[in-house]
Amino acid sequence: MTLENIKLDIDYVRSQFPAFSDPLSKDWSFFENAGGSYVPKNVITKLNQFMVSTKVQPYAEYPMSKIAGQNMDKAIKLFANLINAEQNEILIGGSTSINLYVLSNALKKYIDPGDEIIVTNQDHEANISPWIRLKNDGAIIKEWKFNLNTHELEIEDLQKLITNKTKILAVTHCSNIVGSVNNLKVISEIAHRNNIIVIGDGVSFAPHGFPDVKELGVDFYTFSLYKTYGPHLALLYGKKEILSKLPNQNHEFLEGKYPYTINPGGPNHEELVSIIGIYEYLENVYNHHFDDKFNAKKISRINQLISKHEENLGNPVLDYISNRKDLKLIGKNKIKNKNRAPTISFVSKNKTSRSISDELVKNGIATRNDNFYAWRCLKHLGIDTNDGVVRISIVHYNNNEDINNLLNSMDKI
Numbered sequence: 312m313t314l315e316n317i318k319l320d321i322d323y324v325r326s327q328f329p330a331f332s333d334p335l336s337k338d339w340s341f342f343e344n345a346g347g348s349y350v351p352k353n354v355i356t357k358l359n360q361f362m363v364s365t366k367v368q369p370y371a372e373y374p375m376s377k378i379a380g381q382n383m384d385k386a387i388k389l390f391a392n393l394i395n396a397e398q399n400e401i402l403i404g405g406s407t408s409i410n411l412y413v414l415s416n417a418l419k420k421y422i423d424p425g426d427e428i429i430v431t432n433q434d435h436e437a438n439i440s441p442w443i444r445l446k447n448d449g450a451i452i453k454e455w456k457f458n459l460n461t462h463e464l465e466i467e468d469l470q471k472l473i474t475n476k477t478k479i480l481a482v483t484h485c486s487n488i489v490g491s492v493n494n495l496k497v498i499s500e501i502a503h504r505n506n507i508i509v510i511g512d513g514v515s516f517a518p519h520g521f522p523d524v525k526e527l528g529v530d531f532y533t534f535s536l537y538k539t540y541g542p543h544l545a546l547l548y549g550k551k552e553i554l555s556k557l558p559n560q561n562h563e564f565l566e567g568k569y570p571y572t573i574n575p576g577g578p579n580h581e582e583l584v585s586i587i588g589i590y591e592y593l594e595n596v597y598n599h600h601f602d603d604k605f606n607a608k609k610i611s612r613i614n615q616l617i618s619k620h621e622e623n624l625g626n627p628v629l630d631y632i633s634n635r636k637d638l639k640l641i642g643k644n645k646i647k648n649k650n651r652a653p654t655i656s657f658v659s660k661n662k663t664s665r666s667i668s669d670e671l672v673k674n675g676i677a678t679r680n681d682n683f684y685a686w687r688c689l690k691h692l693g694i695d696t697n698d699g700v701v702r703i704s705i706v707h708y709n710n711n712e713d714i715n716n717l718l719n720s721m722d723k724i
């Protein structure tokens with residue numbers, strides 16, 4: 312059977328997530344996935360096993376400790392394989408905001424007074440404020456603003472901002488408000504022709520399929536594991552050629568032992584091990600749909616399955632919102648060839664976002680209104696940053712019933 316003929320078996324997918332049978336959550340149509348996703352049972356099992364059998368200091372020779380350390384290394388190795396990186400190119404931290412702060416602190420060594428940094432106004436603040444802070448080290452900050460007609464970051468606008476002083480470009484792979492997927496491959500090529508380091512924020516992209524970071528060409532790439540079906544951790548990839556030259560921010564005696572030098576401390580052990588459960592989940596999904604056995608190189612086939620399903624769920628919502636005269640959709644009105652994530656934001660012309668999200672919640676739709684920390688993006692769109700947008704964020708475990716519930720509720724309110 313070719314990939315075109317295979318459909319995501321949504322009942323199988325949902326059977327892997329205990330939240331869909333838990334009394335508190337089972338009756339909700341959950342659309343706050345871009346805030347934080349549910350976890351598959353393998354993640355919970357791994358967390359539980361770690362806490363029961365190996366909750367000791369890792370990397371000693373007694374079995375509980377040895378296995379704890381082996382599993383921590385395994386978690387990193389599996390995720391490195393998934394995104395086509397090497398093990399020593401992966402850092403795990405408490406959140407993307409923390410990871411990017413730590414990274415900016417390390418990169419400031421390369422910033423001389425007068426050097427330029429480009430940030431966008433489409434990004435979440437996590438990939439803006441750490442770079443703006445480098446003003447204190449003499450950096451000049453330039454803002455790549457998205458086009459107010461298309462809501463897109465236009466490449467020609469980037470080209471106008473680049474000078475021979477530009478050192479860093481921080482740009483989102485996918486906006487958590489606009490939903491557009493930015494072409495990081497092209498952006499990285501342009502940046503590298505000008506010797507610029509590219510920091511890609513993949514937080515809103517990775518839940519819809521883990522990317523190949525080498526293919527994207529970025530120097531750094533980050534995503535939050537708690538939005539990719541795992542615990543509250545975040546992953547930062549960095550090219551080893553750059554990581555190995557960053558200053559030591561850890562203990563003095565660790566000098567030279569990158570990547571341990573970048574973070575001032577280690578990650579949460581039990582949560583790190585539990586991300587093996589995300590990999591196992593992907594493996595189960597693959598083996599359920601295909602005849603051959605899963606390995607990390609086959610992740611693109613799962614990504615395609617997921618994209619097709621997400622497109623089928625997201626497009627009716629985009630159609631509905633863009634056809635209603637009283638609503639204003641943000642971003643593209645169609646998902647095609649993964650040009651957009653099904654992260655769908657809108658505002659109403661005559662109701663507050665808060666009142667709409669409250670009504671939706673009363674109707675069993677788990678969503679919310681907010682600026683989602685992309686407040687520069689909202690300001691540029693002229694949207695009140697306190698009331699924000701209503702955001703419907705869909706992932707692959709949503710089903711047609713969720714979409715019907717949502718559209719029926721939208722009609723009612």
Ligand SMILES: Cc1ncc(COP(=O)(O)O)c(C=O)c1O
Nearest residue numbers: 406407408435437487514515535
């Ligand atoms: C696009 C984007 N980038 C960065 C972040 C920050 O992630 P974290 O909560 O892990 O700091 C978020 C969080 O919502 C996000 O949506």
